[in-house]
Amino acid sequence: MGRPSESCESPAVVEDASDRELLVVARAGGRSGRRAFGALVARHQSWLVRLLSHLLAVPPAQAEDYAQEAFVRVFQRLDALPDVVDFRAYVRTAATRLAFNARRDEANRHRILRESAWAPDNPVGSPEAYPEHQALLLVLSDLPYPYREILILRHVEELSLQEIAESLDVGLSAAKMRLKRAREAFVERYEARTDTDTAASTVEPSGRDR
């Protein structure tokens, strides 16, 4: 596999190639195949690290290890991938399964969060907003894993309910019910921790019910 600047043929080819085109080359194997897979890794690593960081409630640097493992697992199954697979969705599903199994290893996540005083690499808002952000991360990390998982997939990754159901391998109605309970649990715990009424917050336009 090559570095991001390398390609199956030339850097320009990789930049212009779609995920599907790179996947075709990657599945063919050999040196070019590994370079193409490397290009896919470079293209998708950032959002995957963020997703795993949120799912496992660990700092991004720690989530990198899980993200690398997710890519390796996808690589191992390249031959079995359908021709029309959505690479991002496939990687996401592999990552959510990996996180589901790995979450028990993260028993020390509260300690990690507190001791490292972790803030996002590019925090949004002023430094004064940091305690609220920290509270947000701690509330998420306190939630039962299935609740945290579905909240992140819906409200951070902004997947549709159908996509979530497919990714988690559950029915649509089960996903809806889990999401409803997760939202209620999140708001209840967030308000208890911050002692504020979040209803006073500004509401963004929605448009998420796909």
Added chain:
Amino acid sequence: MSERDETEERVHYLLGPLRAQRVQVSDTFTENVARRVEALDTPSLVDVFGGFVLDSINAVSPRAQEEDEEADDD
């Protein structure tokens, strides 16, 4: 707006900072994935040393062989 919709909007708003978060991945990320992929084709140290140790255990040392022969003679 129903209570259910209101809760949905509140959660979406509160999680906004996580949506906006941009993660800086280490420069060696892709390289590390490549190393792991390469390692799939290479026997691990455990395999190599495990085989070595097993061979050593199975091999009969000259001293043990001598002792066995003496015992047979007795």
